Amino acid sequence: MQPSVEQVWEWLDAVPDPEIPVISLVDLGIIREVAWRNDTLTVAVTPTYSGCPATSIINLDIETALRGHGIEKLELKRQLSPPWTTNWLSEKGREKLEKYGIAPPTAAGGPERCPQCGSVDLKKVSQFGSTPCKAAWRCNDCLEPFDYFKCI
Amino acid sequence: MDASLFQYLLRLGDNTLVLGHRGSEWCGHAPVLEEDIALANTALDLIGQTQLWLGLAAEVEGKGRDADQLAMQRDIWDFRNLLLVELPNGDFGRTLMRQFLFDAWQVINLGRLMNSSNPRVAEIAAKASKEAAYHVERSADTVVGLGDGTEESHVRMQAALEYLWPYVGEMFLGDEVDAAMVAAGIAPDPASLRAEYDALIGRVIKTATLEIPDSSFAHKGGKTGAFHTEHLGHMLCSMQWLQRAYPGASW
Numbered sequence: 219m220q221p222s223v224e225q226v227w228e229w230l231d232a233v234p235d236p237e238i239p240v241i242s243l244v245d246l247g248i249i250r251e252v253a254w255r256n257d258t259l260t261v262a263v264t265p266t267y268s269g270c271p272a273t274s275i276i277n278l279d280i281e282t283a284l285r286g287h288g289i290e291k292l293e294l295k296r297q298l299s300p301p302w303t304t305n306w307l308s309e310k311g312r313e314k315l316e317k318y319g320i321a322p323p324t325a326a327g328g329p330e331r332c333p334q335c336g337s338v339d340l341k342k343v344s345q346f347g348s349t350p351c352k353a354a355w356r357c358n359d360c361l362e363p364f365d366y367f368k369c370i
Numbered sequence: 371m372d373a374s375l376f377q378y379l380l381r382l383g384d385n386t387l388v389l390g391h392r393g394s395e396w397c398g399h400a401p402v403l404e405e406d407i408a409l410a411n412t413a414l415d416l417i418g419q420t421q422l423w424l425g426l427a428a429e430v431e432g433k434g435r436d437a438d439q440l441a442m443q444r445d446i447w448d449f450r451n452l453l454l455v456e457l458p459n460g461d462f463g464r465t466l467m468r469q470f471l472f473d474a475w476q477v478i479n480l481g482r483l484m485n486s487s488n489p490r491v492a493e494i495a496a497k498a499s500k501e502a503a504y505h506v507e508r509s510a511d512t513v514v515g516l517g518d519g520t521e522e523s524h525v526r527m528q529a530a531l532e533y534l535w536p537y538v539g540e541m542f543l544g545d546e547v548d549a550a551m552v553a554a555g556i557a558p559d560p561a562s563l564r565a566e567y568d569a570l571i572g573r574v575i576k577t578a579t580l581e582i583p584d585s586s587f588a589h590k591g592g593k594t595g596a597f598h599t600e601h602l603g604h605m606l607c608s609m610q611w612l613q614r615a616y617p618g619a620s621w
Binding site: 265267268270271297299300301302303343344345346347348350353354370 | 412421500
């Protein structure tokens with residue numbers, strides 16, 4: 219019997235992002251479609267950044283998880299369009315990011331508050347950070363550096 | 371058509387490949403850690419875009435090659451990048467000035483390519499243009515910071531602009547490949563990007579208290595492959611040596 223598409227989404231929601239393991243691939247918004255084509259399960263995945271080295275690990279993790287749930291015929295598709303945007307981050311994912319110490323993206327282009335102490339007195343250190351999806355910021359109150367999830 | 375499209379895609383992919391490699395040469399050498407990370411991140415985006423452009427080029431060519439083979443197993447005369455991107459890095463200021471002069475063109479060109487009649491080209495352009503917008507924001511900021519910085523940084527940035535300026539004109543020269551792309555609605559006429567480009571860099575260069583040289587002389591030959599500088603060969607020696615020594619090696 220085929221597991222339902224909803225079931226597969228649930229399984230994928232348990233696969234952590236390899237770089238930021240507190241959020242799932244579903245939270246990240248990169249799973250664009252889950253569907254059955256006859257007896258083959260197809261999963262469409264969109265890259266965050268075109269050169270993100272985590273992309274191949276993500277595909278491997280998806281495959282490992284779904285095979286573990288007994289999926290035999292699986293097709294992973296790379297979907298470029300429409301391009302990934304941080305608007306696709308789930309509400310749950312944004313909360314987990316902040317709790318983990320990464321400020322979630324905002325349309326204003328900078329963090330709303332320090333994920334450590336909540337201060338709004340912040341300074342950008344660099345537009346780039348430890349992974350392609352993050353920028354480096356610092357809190358002027360608690361003086362802690364922190365990652366900001368870039369808004370694109 | 372496919373032969374022209376192949377050439378056009380090589381131009382896009384070789385620009386990002388060569389500039390991406392140049393950027394990566396700074397890894398571990400930049401003046402401060404944040405700039406090191408920024409250069410490496412920008413280089414990574416460019417190499418990612420290269421995989422998309424050269425991947426599509428290989429499909430269009432239809433000879434069983436892939437992006438890796440196009441990147442690592444072609445020789446100098448088969449490269450189709452602008453001369454600007456193959457020039458040696460020079461100092462940090464020159465590297466960032468070149469990045470800005472390229473980013474400004476890239477962001478405008480990708481904006482047009484998003485409306486390409488070829489959906490594969492359009493979707494790659496849409497993806498890459500988000501990254502390019504981020505790059506130009508940063509390289510423009512750095513050009514302003516260094517141009518309108520100390521006496522020494524100002525002098526170096528003006529010198530960088532004067533050195534690089536003769537390589538800017540090639541971006542806007544068209545040939546029969548471009549004409550075929552325009553006719554098919556795949557890509558814009560390069561000359562049609564000039565006004566927007568001049569306006570964008572004019573604003574930034576002025577804010578940076580620098581002066582654009584009064585010369586329209588343009589070195590050419592990179593994008594057509596007719597004539598590269600000697601620097602590209604040296605760069606390929608280090609970039610390609612492993613795949614040349616051990617073709618197809620993987621790990």
